[in-house]
Amino acid sequence: MRNAGDKRLAALFERPTLEVAPALLGLHLVRTGPAGQPSRTGRIVEVEAYLGPADQASHARFGETPRSRPMYGRAGTAYVYLVYGMYRCLNVVTGPLGTPHAILVRAVEPLTGIEQIRHARLTAERRVHRSWSIQDGARASARIGEIPAERLARGPGLVGAAFDVELSMTGSDLLDPGAALRLEAAPPDEPAGRIEASPRVGIAFAGRPWTEQPWRFSLAGNPSVSG
DNA sequence: CTACCGATCCCCT
DNA sequence: GGGGATCGGTAGA
Numbered sequence: 001m002r003n004a005g006d007k008r009l010a011a012l013f014e015r016p017t018l019e020v021a022p023a024l025l026g027l028h029l030v031r032t033g034p035a036g037q038p039s040r041t042g043r044i045v046e047v048e049a050y051l052g053p054a055d056q057a058s059h060a061r062f063g064e065t066p067r068s069r070p071m072y073g074r075a076g077t078a079y080v081y082l083v084y085g086m087y088r089c090l091n092v093v094t095g096p097l098g099t100p101h102a103i104l105v106r107a108v109e110p111l112t113g114i115e116q117i118r119h120a121r122l123t124a125e126r127r128v129h130r131s132w133s134i135q136d137g138a139r140a141s142a143r144i145g146e147i148p149a150e151r152l153a154r155g156p157g158l159v160g161a162a163f164d165v166e167l168s169m170t171g172s173d174l175l176d177p178g179a180a181l182r183l184e185a186a187p188p189d190e191p192a193g194r195i196e197a198s199p200r201v202g203i204a205f206a207g208r209p210w211t212e213q214p215w216r217f218s219l220a221g222n223p224s225v226s227g
Numbered sequence: 228c229t230a231c232c233g234a235t236c237c238c239c240t
Numbered sequence: 241g242g243g244g245a246t247c248g249g250t251a252g253a
Contacts, residue, residue, distance in 0.1 A: 048234070050234075057234070058234085059234080059249090062249080062250070065249075065250085066249090067248080067249065081234085081248090081249095082246095082247070082248065083233060083234065083235055083247095084232090084233065084235050084236085084245080084246070084247080085233090085245075085246030085247035085248075086235080086236090086245065086246055086247080087235050087236075089234065089235085091234090104234060106234085125236095125237090128236090128237095128245055128246075129245070130245090130246095155235070155236070156234065156235070157235045157236060158235085158236080160235095161236095200234075201234075202233085202234050202235075203234060205232085205233075205234095206234095228252105228253085229251105229252090229253080230250105230251090230252085230253100231249105231250090231251090231252105232248105232249095232250095233247105233248100233249090235245105236244105236245095237243105237244090237245095238242105238243090238244090239241105239242085239243085239244105240241085240242080240243105
């Protein structure tokens with residue numbers, strides 16, 4: 001049985017993708033586990049909409065493949081992919097069944113579980129730099145310890161690292177209140193903030209008009225929005 | 228099968 | 241401003 005907040009959340013996803021994207025701003029991303037560890041939560045502050053398969057910046061531009069299959073599923077499904085062989089990026093699927101729309105979560109403002117997030121960031125870096133010496137690891141640990149909380153998930157790759165987004169989570173239901181990775185409605189007392197729209201980042205390969213569409217949405221002035 | 232490149236991030240120059 | 245880390249997907253031989 002869904003409570004009132006869950007119902008509002010589910011209703012949100014029945015709207016067109018370009019309306020859902022700005023509406024995701026302010027929602028909470030929640031990560032629980034491993035068992036016994038405090039959960040991590042953060043406020044979504046930056047997203048990008050991908051309106052495949054026509055959208056030449058979308059992974060759905062190649063049609064339905066094993067990787068893109070979750071995008072064709074129900075709205076609220078997670079689409080997780082690997083970029084540059086190391087960073088996992090989280091998308092929220094939107095649109096009706098069979099319509100491969102998705103919204104990339106580009107930045108999150110950490111709210112709780114900050115130490116868990118720092119630990120996850122360090123683990124992610126260690127995985128990339130397998131050949132690190134003891135000193136390298138110590139340096140990275142110190143550096144991450146100095147990063148202000150609002151910058152710990154400022155960028156899509158960092159969101160994946162900070163919240164331990166796993167490839168195995170692709171296709172999972174982000175609206176399931178029991179899921180290890182999920183979305184939750186923001187508390188009603190949390191201020192929304194002004195929303196800005198701008199062109200999407202890192203998609204020069206797509207060419208016009210896709211590079212110019214203002215399909216990136218962010219909370220104006222929020223320090224966790226990526227540059 | 229190989230070649231190329233990506234919805235990235237960090238460090239060095 | 242440039243390059244390294246690292247690997248799955250796609251395209252072309």
